[in-house]
Amino acid sequence: MPIITISRGSFAGGTCVAHALAKQLGYPCLGREDALALAAKEYGIVEEELRKSLNESPRFWEEVPGKRLAYVKCLTAVLLDQAREGNLIYHGNVGHLLVADIPDALRVRVVANIEYRIQAAMQQASLTREKAIAYIHQVDESRRRWARLLYDVDCDDATQYHLVLNLGQIRLDSAVTVITQLWEQPEFRPTEQSKQQFDDVHLGSQVWAALAKNPVTRSAGIHVEARDGHVTITGNAPSTQSLELIPKIAGEVKGVLGVQCEAGMGSDWYW
Incomplete structure (x- = not known):
């Protein structure tokens, strides 16, 4: 690590x-x-x-x-x-x-x-x-x-x-x-706390990349935070279809235990 x-x-x-x-x-x-x-x-x-x-x-x-x-x-x-x-x-x-x-x-x-x-x-x-x-x-x-x-x-x-x-x-x-x-x-030297922080950052980056990979859910205005396997997604998405699909795609990433999507629709999602 x-x-x-x-x-x-x-x-x-x-x-x-x-x-x-x-x-x-x-x-x-x-x-x-x-x-x-x-x-x-x-x-x-x-x-x-x-x-x-x-x-x-x-x-x-x-x-x-x-x-x-x-x-x-x-x-x-x-x-x-x-x-x-x-x-x-x-x-x-x-x-x-x-x-x-x-x-x-x-x-x-x-x-x-x-x-x-x-x-x-x-x-x-x-x-x-x-x-x-x-x-x-x-x-x-x-x-x-x-x-x-x-x-x-x-x-x-x-x-x-x-x-x-x-x-x-x-x-x-x-x-x-x-x-x-x-x-x-x-x-x-790694500590238990730093190991957990590494895992959180790693999982968050994987979720963000998975969302960016899908043309429906990709958004520059999305923010992902992971903690102990639980992911919170905030920011703005481009459509209602995107908002519906975000939790599903995020939940399919290995290591994700739960997803809380607090994102909305806004003007700063531009790709």
Whole structure:
């Protein structure tokens, strides 16, 4: 169940840190691309559509993320599915936000100066210097807009992380050592309370994803809260048919013991 997330800018070295840490700890390592493939398979989403929706920067008029939000919920459900099997290291964009409600997840941010990233992009992606700079700036801005749209946060805000490491200043093995030492501290050891909270968040994400998968019940205005197997659904749905179907679909999710639907019809359900 314990999770370590490695968030990073493009070509900042986060992927290398994640794989080296996984080797050191003997944990499985899941990257964003693999998680997207699993989400597409699990929830019947065309993988290219999922990848495009989550990679492209949202337009300025997208006040309600709709389908993009559903895809993030599906990604969260898959990530927690994997973590439930045991310890997990996840590296990818906004990974720390996907597990924001998991109390003993270790959230690490890997950064590097722009020259380090430019050189890495040129070497790893065979880009010219000009194209490397343009790519890095484009991806950074896209990720900032994503975080603002879906979570109303700034990914560069260090207060979101337990640890920020600059690979332009320290060696890879030193970064792994620091993370390992922090991971061994009591704050990150699961308790009965944190295990229950994990199960609640996991179940809630599965219910949300199941509702989003069905074209009748999908709604950007639905909120799902799970506690000890009992699910409460609030917010707004698009139709009376949707309101009738929501409890049925939610109740069919494995682990759900009861459903209380307090949702109504409103104007903020837009997909």
